[in-house]
Amino acid sequence: MSNLKLCDVAVGDLESIQLDITAGEILCLSGPSGSGKSRLLRAIADLELHDGQVQLGNTEQSALPGHRWRSAVMLVPAESAWWHETVGEHFKGRPEQLLEQVGLPPEAFEWQVSRLSSGEKQRLALARALSRKPSALLLDEPTANLDKDNTQLVEHWLCDTIREQKIPTLWVAHHEDQIQRVADRHFHIENSGVKEQAVTS
Amino acid sequence: MNTIDLSWWQLGIAAGLVLALAACTWLAQLRVGRPLLIAAARTAIQLALIGFVLEALFAVGSLLWVALMGFAMLLLAGREVVARQQYRLRGGWSFGIGTLSMFVSGFTITVLTLVVIISPQPWYLPQYAIPLLGMLLGNTMTGVALGLERLTEGARKGRGEIENRLMLGETWQQASAQLRRDAMRAGLMPTINAMAAAGIVSLPGMMTGQILAGSSPALAVKYQILIMFTIAAGTGFGTFVAVALCARRLFDARERLRLDRLSP
Numbered sequence: 001m002s003n004l005k006l007c008d009v010a011v012g013d014l015e016s017i018q019l020d021i022t023a024g025e026i027l028c029l030s031g032p033s034g035s036g037k038s039r040l041l042r043a044i045a046d047l048e049l050h051d052g053q054v055q056l057g058n059t060e061q062s063a064l065p066g067h068r069w070r071s072a073v074m075l076v077p078a079e080s081a082w083w084h085e086t087v088g089e090h091f092k093g094r095p096e097q098l099l100e101q102v103g104l105p106p107e108a109f110e111w112q113v114s115r116l117s118s119g120e121k122q123r124l125a126l127a128r129a130l131s132r133k134p135s136a137l138l139l140d141e142p143t144a145n146l147d148k149d150n151t152q153l154v155e156h157w158l159c160d161t162i163r164e165q166k167i168p169t170l171w172v173a174h175h176e177d178q179i180q181r182v183a184d185r186h187f188h189i190e191n192s193g194v195k196e197q198a199v200t201s
Numbered sequence: 202m203n204t205i206d207l208s209w210w211q212l213g214i215a216a217g218l219v220l221a222l223a224a225c226t227w228l229a230q231l232r233v234g235r236p237l238l239i240a241a242a243r244t245a246i247q248l249a250l251i252g253f254v255l256e257a258l259f260a261v262g263s264l265l266w267v268a269l270m271g272f273a274m275l276l277l278a279g280r281e282v283v284a285r286q287q288y289r290l291r292g293g294w295s296f297g298i299g300t301l302s303m304f305v306s307g308f309t310i311t312v313l314t315l316v317v318i319i320s321p322q323p324w325y326l327p328q329y330a331i332p333l334l335g336m337l338l339g340n341t342m343t344g345v346a347l348g349l350e351r352l353t354e355g356a357r358k359g360r361g362e363i364e365n366r367l368m369l370g371e372t373w374q375q376a377s378a379q380l381r382r383d384a385m386r387a388g389l390m391p392t393i394n395a396m397a398a399a400g401i402v403s404l405p406g407m408m409t410g411q412i413l414a415g416s417s418p419a420l421a422v423k424y425q426i427l428i429m430f431t432i433a434a435g436t437g438f439g440t441f442v443a444v445a446l447c448a449r450r451l452f453d454a455r456e457r458l459r460l461d462r463l464s465p
Contacts, residue, residue, distance in 0.1 A: 047364060047457050066456030071370025081365035083379070132369060 002057025004044075004073065004136045004168040009052035011043040012036040015192045017052070021136075021168040026159065028171050028179045028199075031189030037172045038078070041138040044170065045075035056136055074134035078141045080125030082113040090128055098127040101157045103150060118145040123154060130161060137162065137169040143178065155182055204414050216241070258327045267325045271308070271334055278303055278342040285346040288353040288463040290450055298446045299345050306439035307334070307341040314431050336407065336428055337435045340392065344436035345443040348388030352444055353463055355380045356451050363458050373452040381448050388440030392433050399429060 002023060009017040014036045021027045031037050043050035046061055046069050054061040054073075061069055084090055088109030096106040102123040116124070122145045129137070142158065143151040159182055162169050173179050179186050180200050187194040219241045227234040258266055279300030289295035311334045315321065321329045356363065359380060366376035399405055407428055411421040453459050 045368060046455055047367060049457070062455075065372075066454075067367070067370050067372040067375075070368055074370070075368045077365060077368065079361065081361040083362045083366070129369065 002059075002135065002168070004170070005053075005055040006044065007053040007055070009040070009043060009050060009054060011048055011050035012039045013192050014040055014189070014194075017194055019170070019187070019194065021170060023166040023168055024163045025184045026162055026169045026171055026182050028173045028183035028186045029189070029194070030173055030176075030179060030186070030197075035189040037189065038140055041075055041140055041170065041172065044138055045070050045073055047075070071132060072135040073138065074129050074132065074136070075138040076125055076129045076140060076142060078144055080121050080128075082116070082121065085113060087111045087113060087116070087124060090124075091131055093131075095127070095131045098131055099124075101161075102127050103153050119147065119150060122146060123150065126154065126158070133165075134167065137167050137171075139169065139171045141172055141174060144174070151178075158182070216245075255327070255331065258331065262327055264323070264325050267327050267330055270327075270331060271311075274334060274338055275300060275304055275308065278307075278338045281342055282346045282349065286350055286353065288357060288465060290353075290447065290462055291464045294450055294462075295349065295447075298443055298450070299342075299349065302345055302439045302441075302443035302446065303338060303341050305442050306435045306437075307337045310431050310435045310438075311337050314427070318427065332407075333428075333431075337432060340432040341435045341439040343391060344388040344440045347391065348384045348440040348444045349447050351387035352380060352384035352447050352451075355383060356458065357460060357463065360458060360460060367456065367458065373456040373458075376456075376458075377448050377452070381444055384444045384448075385440055388444065389437055392436045396429050396433060399425070405429070 003025075004019075004021045006017050006019040017040065019027065029037055029040070039048060042048040044054050046054075046066055056069075056073055059072075061073075064072070082090060086109070088094065091109070094106075094109060096109075099106060099108050104120065104123060104127075108120075108124070111120075122142065126139075126142055139158070143154055146154060155178070158169075161167070171182065173182070183199050186197040186199045188197050189195075219237070223234045223237050226232075226237060254270070258270055279296050282299035282303075283289055283296045286295055290298070311330070314333060315324045315330055319329055319333075324330075356377075363376045363380070367373070395405075405425050405428075408421045408425040411424060412418055416424075450462065451459060
Protein backbone atom coordinates (compact mmCIF):
# COMPACT_ATOMS: atom_id res chain seq x y z
CA MET A 1 0.00 0.00 0.00
CA SER A 2 1.58 3.25 -1.07
CA ASN A 3 1.17 6.98 -0.66
CA LEU A 4 0.48 9.55 -3.36
CA LYS A 5 3.02 12.34 -3.38
CA LEU A 6 3.00 15.62 -5.30
CA CYS A 7 6.27 17.48 -5.59
CA ASP A 8 6.36 21.01 -7.07
CA VAL A 9 3.37 20.34 -9.28
CA ALA A 10 2.36 23.33 -11.42
CA VAL A 11 -0.64 23.44 -13.72
CA GLY A 12 -2.59 26.49 -14.89
CA ASP A 13 -2.49 29.13 -12.17
CA LEU A 14 -1.37 26.69 -9.48
CA GLU A 15 2.31 26.64 -8.64
CA SER A 16 4.63 24.38 -6.67
CA ILE A 17 1.94 22.23 -5.05
CA GLN A 18 3.36 19.89 -2.40
CA LEU A 19 1.08 17.23 -1.01
CA ASP A 20 1.72 13.84 0.51
CA ILE A 21 -1.36 11.68 0.89
CA THR A 22 -0.75 8.55 2.91
CA ALA A 23 -2.39 5.20 2.25
CA GLY A 24 -6.02 5.23 3.33
CA GLU A 25 -6.03 8.96 3.97
CA ILE A 26 -8.68 11.30 2.61
CA LEU A 27 -7.30 14.70 1.78
CA CYS A 28 -10.00 17.23 0.92
CA LEU A 29 -9.29 20.07 -1.45
CA SER A 30 -11.51 23.12 -1.68
CA GLY A 31 -11.32 26.45 -3.44
CA PRO A 32 -13.38 28.91 -5.43
CA SER A 33 -14.64 27.74 -8.80
CA GLY A 34 -12.11 28.36 -11.52
CA SER A 35 -9.22 28.09 -9.08
CA GLY A 36 -7.94 24.98 -10.83
CA LYS A 37 -9.08 22.10 -8.60
CA SER A 38 -10.23 19.92 -11.49
CA ARG A 39 -7.16 20.79 -13.52
CA LEU A 40 -4.93 19.72 -10.66
CA LEU A 41 -6.73 16.35 -10.52
CA ARG A 42 -6.31 16.01 -14.30
CA ALA A 43 -2.59 16.77 -13.95
CA ILE A 44 -2.20 14.12 -11.25
CA ALA A 45 -3.97 11.62 -13.53
CA ASP A 46 -1.58 12.83 -16.27
CA LEU A 47 -4.36 13.94 -18.59
CA GLU A 48 -3.05 17.48 -18.68
CA LEU A 49 0.38 18.96 -19.36
CA HIS A 50 2.02 20.01 -16.10
CA ASP A 51 5.32 20.58 -14.34
CA GLY A 52 6.65 18.83 -11.27
CA GLN A 53 6.62 15.21 -10.10
CA VAL A 54 3.88 12.89 -8.95
CA GLN A 55 4.75 9.62 -7.25
CA LEU A 56 2.71 6.62 -6.25
CA GLY A 57 4.83 4.89 -3.63
CA ASN A 58 8.23 4.68 -5.28
CA THR A 59 6.86 4.82 -8.81
CA GLU A 60 7.26 8.04 -10.77
CA GLN A 61 4.39 9.08 -13.00
CA SER A 62 6.69 9.14 -16.01
CA ALA A 63 7.98 5.64 -15.29
CA LEU A 64 4.68 4.06 -16.31
CA PRO A 65 2.87 4.32 -19.67
CA GLY A 66 -0.06 6.76 -19.44
CA HIS A 67 -2.78 4.10 -19.32
CA ARG A 68 -1.04 2.07 -16.62
CA TRP A 69 -0.60 5.19 -14.48
CA ARG A 70 -4.25 6.15 -14.89
CA SER A 71 -5.54 2.70 -14.06
CA ALA A 72 -3.59 2.98 -10.81
CA VAL A 73 -4.28 6.64 -10.04
CA MET A 74 -7.93 6.83 -11.01
CA LEU A 75 -9.79 10.07 -11.59
CA VAL A 76 -13.56 10.11 -11.25
CA PRO A 77 -14.74 13.29 -13.00
CA ALA A 78 -17.68 15.39 -11.86
CA GLU A 79 -19.47 14.70 -15.13
CA SER A 80 -19.05 11.07 -16.14
CA ALA A 81 -19.34 9.84 -19.73
CA TRP A 82 -21.19 6.70 -20.85
CA TRP A 83 -20.66 5.31 -24.33
CA HIS A 84 -22.41 1.93 -24.51
CA GLU A 85 -26.16 1.28 -24.67
CA THR A 86 -26.57 -0.25 -21.24
CA VAL A 87 -24.88 0.32 -17.90
CA GLY A 88 -23.52 -3.22 -17.61
CA GLU A 89 -21.37 -2.96 -20.72
CA HIS A 90 -19.24 -0.36 -18.95
CA PHE A 91 -18.25 -2.81 -16.23
CA LYS A 92 -15.84 -5.70 -16.29
CA GLY A 93 -17.92 -8.56 -14.94
CA ARG A 94 -20.96 -7.99 -12.71
CA PRO A 95 -19.85 -6.48 -9.40
CA GLU A 96 -23.37 -6.59 -7.90
CA GLN A 97 -22.07 -5.88 -4.43
CA LEU A 98 -20.70 -2.52 -5.53
CA LEU A 99 -24.08 -1.51 -6.96
CA GLU A 100 -25.74 -2.48 -3.71
CA GLN A 101 -23.24 -0.37 -1.79
CA VAL A 102 -24.14 2.74 -3.79
CA GLY A 103 -27.82 2.01 -3.27
CA LEU A 104 -28.70 0.57 -6.67
CA PRO A 105 -30.33 -2.80 -7.46
CA PRO A 106 -28.50 -5.47 -9.52
CA GLU A 107 -30.97 -4.82 -12.38
CA ALA A 108 -29.20 -1.47 -12.87
CA PHE A 109 -26.74 -3.35 -15.08
CA GLU A 110 -29.54 -3.70 -17.65
CA TRP A 111 -30.59 -0.04 -17.51
CA GLN A 112 -30.39 2.13 -20.60
CA VAL A 113 -27.69 4.75 -20.24
CA SER A 114 -29.90 7.37 -21.89
CA ARG A 115 -32.43 7.12 -19.07
CA LEU A 116 -30.03 7.53 -16.15
CA SER A 117 -30.49 10.53 -13.87
CA SER A 118 -27.45 12.63 -13.01
CA GLY A 119 -27.42 11.17 -9.51
CA GLU A 120 -27.53 7.60 -10.80
CA LYS A 121 -24.74 8.40 -13.24
CA GLN A 122 -22.60 9.77 -10.47
CA ARG A 123 -23.07 6.75 -8.22
CA LEU A 124 -22.50 4.36 -11.12
CA ALA A 125 -19.36 6.24 -12.15
CA LEU A 126 -17.95 5.78 -8.65
CA ALA A 127 -18.84 2.09 -8.69
CA ARG A 128 -17.30 1.73 -12.16
CA ALA A 129 -14.04 3.32 -11.01
CA LEU A 130 -13.83 1.34 -7.75
CA SER A 131 -14.58 -1.91 -9.61
CA ARG A 132 -11.22 -1.50 -11.39
CA LYS A 133 -9.35 -1.63 -8.07
CA PRO A 134 -7.33 1.60 -8.26
CA SER A 135 -4.33 2.20 -6.01
CA ALA A 136 -5.14 5.89 -5.57
CA LEU A 137 -8.33 7.90 -6.04
CA LEU A 138 -8.97 11.41 -7.33
CA LEU A 139 -12.59 12.38 -6.69
CA ASP A 140 -14.04 15.52 -8.25
CA GLU A 141 -17.08 16.48 -6.17
CA PRO A 142 -18.31 12.89 -5.97
CA THR A 143 -21.66 13.79 -4.36
CA ALA A 144 -22.48 16.99 -6.25
CA ASN A 145 -25.57 15.50 -7.92
CA LEU A 146 -26.83 13.45 -4.97
CA ASP A 147 -29.67 14.12 -2.54
CA LYS A 148 -29.09 14.13 1.21
CA ASP A 149 -29.70 10.42 1.81
CA ASN A 150 -27.59 9.25 -1.08
CA THR A 151 -24.83 11.70 -0.17
CA GLN A 152 -24.66 10.10 3.26
CA LEU A 153 -24.71 6.59 1.83
CA VAL A 154 -21.96 7.32 -0.70
CA GLU A 155 -19.84 9.18 1.84
CA HIS A 156 -19.94 6.22 4.23
CA TRP A 157 -19.23 3.72 1.51
CA LEU A 158 -16.31 5.75 0.12
CA CYS A 159 -14.77 6.32 3.55
CA ASP A 160 -15.07 2.63 4.45
CA THR A 161 -13.66 1.44 1.13
CA ILE A 162 -10.80 3.95 1.11
CA ARG A 163 -9.74 3.01 4.64
CA GLU A 164 -10.24 -0.69 4.19
CA GLN A 165 -8.31 -0.86 0.89
CA LYS A 166 -5.79 1.77 2.06
CA ILE A 167 -6.32 4.01 -0.97
CA PRO A 168 -4.73 7.46 -0.80
CA THR A 169 -7.52 9.83 -1.87
CA LEU A 170 -7.66 13.42 -3.02
CA TRP A 171 -11.27 14.55 -2.70
CA VAL A 172 -12.40 17.86 -4.17
CA ALA A 173 -15.33 19.10 -2.07
CA HIS A 174 -17.43 22.22 -1.90
CA HIS A 175 -19.33 22.00 1.34
CA GLU A 176 -17.59 22.65 4.62
CA ASP A 177 -19.85 20.19 6.45
CA GLN A 178 -18.90 17.36 4.09
CA ILE A 179 -15.23 18.18 4.50
CA GLN A 180 -15.63 18.00 8.29
CA ARG A 181 -17.34 14.60 7.91
CA VAL A 182 -14.88 12.85 5.60
CA ALA A 183 -11.51 14.62 5.64
CA ASP A 184 -8.40 13.54 7.49
CA ARG A 185 -6.76 16.74 6.31
CA HIS A 186 -8.12 19.73 4.41
CA PHE A 187 -6.34 22.12 2.05
CA HIS A 188 -7.79 25.26 0.53
CA ILE A 189 -6.55 26.89 -2.67
CA GLU A 190 -5.24 30.40 -2.02
CA ASN A 191 -3.02 32.61 -4.15
CA SER A 192 -2.00 29.92 -6.60
CA GLY A 193 -1.02 27.58 -3.77
CA VAL A 194 -2.67 25.33 -1.17
CA LYS A 195 -3.02 26.13 2.54
CA GLU A 196 -3.86 23.63 5.25
CA GLN A 197 -7.08 24.20 7.20
CA ALA A 198 -8.21 22.79 10.48
CA VAL A 199 -10.50 19.75 10.58
CA THR A 200 -12.40 18.72 13.67
CA SER A 201 -11.98 14.97 13.33
CA MET B 202 -15.02 6.19 -85.51
CA ASN B 203 -14.24 9.86 -84.98
CA THR B 204 -15.54 12.11 -82.25
CA ILE B 205 -17.66 15.01 -83.42
CA ASP B 206 -15.61 18.15 -82.94
CA LEU B 207 -16.81 20.74 -80.45
CA SER B 208 -16.17 24.38 -81.25
CA TRP B 209 -16.02 27.20 -78.71
CA TRP B 210 -19.38 28.74 -79.71
CA GLN B 211 -21.05 25.42 -79.03
CA LEU B 212 -19.62 25.47 -75.50
CA GLY B 213 -21.00 29.02 -75.32
CA ILE B 214 -24.53 27.62 -75.50
CA ALA B 215 -23.82 25.44 -72.45
CA ALA B 216 -22.33 28.48 -70.71
CA GLY B 217 -25.58 30.33 -71.47
CA LEU B 218 -27.43 27.71 -69.42
CA VAL B 219 -25.21 28.43 -66.42
CA LEU B 220 -25.81 32.16 -66.86
CA ALA B 221 -29.56 31.54 -66.96
CA LEU B 222 -29.26 29.49 -63.75
CA ALA B 223 -27.26 32.31 -62.13
CA ALA B 224 -29.98 34.80 -63.10
CA CYS B 225 -32.62 32.57 -61.52
CA THR B 226 -30.64 32.13 -58.27
CA TRP B 227 -30.24 35.93 -58.18
CA LEU B 228 -33.99 36.39 -58.59
CA ALA B 229 -34.67 33.82 -55.89
CA GLN B 230 -32.14 35.57 -53.60
CA LEU B 231 -30.25 32.36 -52.95
CA ARG B 232 -26.95 34.27 -52.68
CA VAL B 233 -25.13 31.59 -54.64
CA GLY B 234 -25.01 33.52 -57.92
CA ARG B 235 -21.48 34.80 -57.41
CA PRO B 236 -19.94 31.52 -56.23
CA LEU B 237 -21.74 29.74 -59.08
CA LEU B 238 -20.31 32.05 -61.73
CA ILE B 239 -16.85 32.02 -60.18
CA ALA B 240 -16.89 28.23 -60.04
CA ALA B 241 -18.05 28.04 -63.64
CA ALA B 242 -15.30 30.41 -64.72
CA ARG B 243 -12.75 28.39 -62.75
CA THR B 244 -13.89 25.20 -64.48
CA ALA B 245 -13.39 26.75 -67.88
CA ILE B 246 -10.03 28.34 -67.11
CA GLN B 247 -8.57 25.43 -65.14
CA LEU B 248 -9.61 22.84 -67.69
CA ALA B 249 -8.33 24.98 -70.58
CA LEU B 250 -5.00 25.33 -68.79
CA ILE B 251 -4.74 21.63 -68.01
CA GLY B 252 -5.58 21.01 -71.67
CA PHE B 253 -2.49 22.98 -72.71
CA VAL B 254 -0.36 21.27 -70.07
CA LEU B 255 -1.51 17.82 -71.17
CA GLU B 256 -0.96 18.63 -74.87
CA ALA B 257 2.60 19.67 -74.01
CA LEU B 258 3.14 16.70 -71.72
CA PHE B 259 1.87 14.21 -74.32
CA ALA B 260 4.20 15.78 -76.90
CA VAL B 261 7.26 15.41 -74.64
CA GLY B 262 6.26 12.17 -72.91
CA SER B 263 9.41 11.79 -70.79
CA LEU B 264 9.34 10.07 -67.37
CA LEU B 265 10.76 13.16 -65.68
CA TRP B 266 7.94 15.42 -66.79
CA VAL B 267 5.25 12.83 -66.10
CA ALA B 268 6.67 12.37 -62.59
CA LEU B 269 6.85 16.12 -62.00
CA MET B 270 3.24 16.46 -63.10
CA GLY B 271 2.29 13.60 -60.80
CA PHE B 272 3.94 15.24 -57.79
CA ALA B 273 2.37 18.59 -58.58
CA MET B 274 -1.04 16.89 -58.61
CA LEU B 275 -0.24 15.14 -55.34
CA LEU B 276 0.70 18.39 -53.59
CA LEU B 277 -2.41 20.13 -54.88
CA ALA B 278 -4.52 17.24 -53.62
CA GLY B 279 -2.79 17.54 -50.24
CA ARG B 280 -3.61 21.23 -50.13
CA GLU B 281 -7.22 20.47 -50.99
CA VAL B 282 -7.47 17.93 -48.14
CA VAL B 283 -6.33 20.65 -45.72
CA ALA B 284 -8.72 23.21 -47.20
CA ARG B 285 -11.66 20.88 -46.56
CA GLN B 286 -10.90 20.48 -42.84
CA GLN B 287 -12.71 22.62 -40.33
CA TYR B 288 -10.20 21.70 -37.63
CA ARG B 289 -6.71 20.84 -38.76
CA LEU B 290 -3.59 19.74 -36.99
CA ARG B 291 -1.24 22.62 -36.29
CA GLY B 292 2.20 22.86 -37.80
CA GLY B 293 1.38 21.46 -41.25
CA TRP B 294 0.60 17.98 -39.90
CA SER B 295 -2.70 17.78 -41.74
CA PHE B 296 -1.03 18.55 -45.06
CA GLY B 297 1.78 16.10 -44.31
CA ILE B 298 -0.53 13.28 -43.26
CA GLY B 299 -2.93 13.89 -46.16
CA THR B 300 -0.19 14.04 -48.74
CA LEU B 301 1.70 11.06 -47.34
CA SER B 302 -1.39 8.86 -47.21
CA MET B 303 -2.33 9.78 -50.79
CA PHE B 304 1.22 9.11 -51.88
CA VAL B 305 1.24 5.73 -50.20
CA SER B 306 -2.11 4.67 -51.64
CA GLY B 307 -2.92 6.70 -54.77
CA PHE B 308 0.59 6.83 -56.18
CA THR B 309 1.48 3.24 -55.46
CA ILE B 310 -1.74 1.86 -56.85
CA THR B 311 -1.43 3.98 -60.00
CA VAL B 312 2.08 2.68 -60.64
CA LEU B 313 0.96 -0.88 -59.89
CA THR B 314 -1.98 -0.56 -62.26
CA LEU B 315 0.21 0.90 -65.00
CA VAL B 316 3.04 -1.60 -64.71
CA VAL B 317 1.17 -4.80 -63.93
CA ILE B 318 -2.33 -4.39 -65.36
CA ILE B 319 -2.52 -1.98 -68.30
CA SER B 320 1.20 -2.07 -69.24
CA PRO B 321 1.34 0.59 -71.95
CA GLN B 322 4.68 1.13 -73.71
CA PRO B 323 6.46 2.80 -71.94
CA TRP B 324 4.65 2.19 -68.65
CA TYR B 325 4.54 5.91 -67.81
CA LEU B 326 2.85 6.82 -71.12
CA PRO B 327 1.15 10.10 -70.09
CA GLN B 328 -2.10 9.34 -71.96
CA TYR B 329 -2.63 6.55 -69.41
CA ALA B 330 -0.63 7.64 -66.41
CA ILE B 331 -1.99 11.15 -65.90
CA PRO B 332 -5.74 10.48 -66.19
CA LEU B 333 -5.41 7.36 -64.04
CA LEU B 334 -3.48 9.20 -61.35
CA GLY B 335 -5.93 12.08 -61.54
CA MET B 336 -8.96 9.86 -60.98
CA LEU B 337 -7.28 8.01 -58.13
CA LEU B 338 -6.00 11.11 -56.40
CA GLY B 339 -9.33 12.89 -56.79
CA ASN B 340 -11.24 10.08 -55.12
CA THR B 341 -8.59 9.26 -52.51
CA MET B 342 -8.54 12.94 -51.64
CA THR B 343 -12.26 12.87 -50.93
CA GLY B 344 -11.95 9.77 -48.76
CA VAL B 345 -8.97 11.10 -46.83
CA ALA B 346 -10.60 14.50 -46.33
CA LEU B 347 -13.86 12.96 -45.09
CA GLY B 348 -12.03 10.54 -42.81
CA LEU B 349 -9.87 13.22 -41.24
CA GLU B 350 -12.81 15.58 -40.89
CA ARG B 351 -14.85 12.96 -39.04
CA LEU B 352 -11.88 12.08 -36.85
CA THR B 353 -11.02 15.60 -35.72
CA GLU B 354 -14.63 16.64 -35.28
CA GLY B 355 -15.39 13.42 -33.43
CA ALA B 356 -12.43 13.96 -31.12
CA ARG B 357 -13.66 17.45 -30.27
CA LYS B 358 -17.24 16.40 -29.70
CA GLY B 359 -16.38 13.12 -28.00
CA ARG B 360 -13.73 14.53 -25.71
CA GLY B 361 -15.68 13.63 -22.57
CA GLU B 362 -16.03 10.01 -23.60
CA ILE B 363 -12.44 9.61 -24.78
CA GLU B 364 -10.98 11.19 -21.65
CA ASN B 365 -13.29 9.22 -19.35
CA ARG B 366 -12.09 6.06 -21.08
CA LEU B 367 -8.50 7.16 -20.51
CA MET B 368 -9.29 7.86 -16.84
CA LEU B 369 -10.44 4.26 -16.48
CA GLY B 370 -7.03 3.10 -17.69
CA GLU B 371 -7.73 2.38 -21.35
CA THR B 372 -4.92 2.81 -23.86
CA TRP B 373 -5.21 5.56 -26.46
CA GLN B 374 -5.97 2.89 -29.04
CA GLN B 375 -8.88 1.52 -27.00
CA ALA B 376 -10.15 4.99 -26.14
CA SER B 377 -10.18 6.06 -29.79
CA ALA B 378 -11.18 2.76 -31.42
CA GLN B 379 -14.80 3.66 -32.05
CA LEU B 380 -13.86 7.09 -33.31
CA ARG B 381 -11.27 5.70 -35.71
CA ARG B 382 -13.77 3.15 -36.98
CA ASP B 383 -16.34 5.87 -37.61
CA ALA B 384 -13.77 7.99 -39.42
CA MET B 385 -12.64 5.16 -41.67
CA ARG B 386 -16.24 4.30 -42.46
CA ALA B 387 -16.95 7.93 -43.33
CA GLY B 388 -13.99 7.94 -45.73
CA LEU B 389 -15.02 4.68 -47.40
CA MET B 390 -18.78 5.20 -47.73
CA PRO B 391 -18.77 7.41 -50.87
CA THR B 392 -16.69 4.84 -52.76
CA ILE B 393 -18.86 1.96 -51.63
CA ASN B 394 -21.99 3.87 -52.62
CA ALA B 395 -20.48 4.80 -55.97
CA MET B 396 -19.61 1.16 -56.71
CA ALA B 397 -23.05 -0.02 -55.61
CA ALA B 398 -24.84 2.50 -57.83
CA ALA B 399 -22.50 2.34 -60.83
CA GLY B 400 -24.40 1.77 -64.05
CA ILE B 401 -27.81 1.70 -62.37
CA VAL B 402 -28.32 5.21 -61.19
CA SER B 403 -25.50 6.95 -63.02
CA LEU B 404 -23.20 6.21 -65.89
CA PRO B 405 -19.73 6.92 -64.55
CA GLY B 406 -18.09 9.99 -66.08
CA MET B 407 -15.04 8.24 -67.40
CA MET B 408 -17.02 5.54 -69.16
CA THR B 409 -19.35 8.14 -70.66
CA GLY B 410 -16.36 10.08 -71.89
CA GLN B 411 -14.76 7.02 -73.44
CA ILE B 412 -17.97 6.06 -75.22
CA LEU B 413 -18.42 9.62 -76.47
CA ALA B 414 -14.83 9.53 -77.67
CA GLY B 415 -15.59 6.45 -79.76
CA SER B 416 -14.59 3.44 -77.64
CA SER B 417 -16.77 0.37 -77.72
CA PRO B 418 -19.01 0.17 -74.62
CA ALA B 419 -17.53 -3.25 -73.78
CA LEU B 420 -14.01 -1.83 -73.53
CA ALA B 421 -15.24 1.28 -71.73
CA VAL B 422 -16.96 -0.93 -69.19
CA LYS B 423 -13.78 -2.92 -68.56
CA TYR B 424 -11.80 0.25 -67.97
CA GLN B 425 -14.51 1.57 -65.71
CA ILE B 426 -14.48 -1.58 -63.60
CA LEU B 427 -10.70 -1.37 -63.36
CA ILE B 428 -10.93 2.26 -62.29
CA MET B 429 -13.67 1.55 -59.76
CA PHE B 430 -11.64 -1.19 -58.11
CA THR B 431 -8.43 0.79 -58.03
CA ILE B 432 -10.31 3.80 -56.65
CA ALA B 433 -11.85 1.64 -53.94
CA ALA B 434 -8.43 0.28 -52.99
CA GLY B 435 -6.76 3.69 -53.20
CA THR B 436 -9.42 5.43 -51.16
CA GLY B 437 -9.59 2.64 -48.61
CA PHE B 438 -5.88 2.29 -47.97
CA GLY B 439 -5.40 6.06 -48.10
CA THR B 440 -8.11 6.60 -45.52
CA PHE B 441 -6.65 3.86 -43.31
CA VAL B 442 -3.22 5.47 -43.32
CA ALA B 443 -4.52 9.01 -42.85
CA VAL B 444 -6.88 8.14 -39.98
CA ALA B 445 -4.24 6.02 -38.23
CA LEU B 446 -1.59 8.74 -38.45
CA CYS B 447 -3.94 11.57 -37.49
CA ALA B 448 -5.35 9.60 -34.53
CA ARG B 449 -1.80 8.94 -33.32
CA ARG B 450 -1.06 12.65 -33.56
CA LEU B 451 -4.16 13.52 -31.49
CA PHE B 452 -2.56 11.70 -28.55
CA ASP B 453 0.89 12.38 -27.14
CA ALA B 454 3.52 10.07 -25.71
CA ARG B 455 1.69 10.06 -22.36
CA GLU B 456 -1.52 8.98 -24.16
CA ARG B 457 -3.22 12.27 -23.40
CA LEU B 458 -5.84 13.59 -25.78
CA ARG B 459 -4.25 16.73 -27.21
CA LEU B 460 -7.01 18.82 -28.75
CA ASP B 461 -4.70 21.82 -28.48
CA ARG B 462 -2.94 20.34 -31.49
CA LEU B 463 -6.04 21.19 -33.55
CA SER B 464 -6.52 24.72 -34.75
CA PRO B 465 -9.98 26.10 -35.37
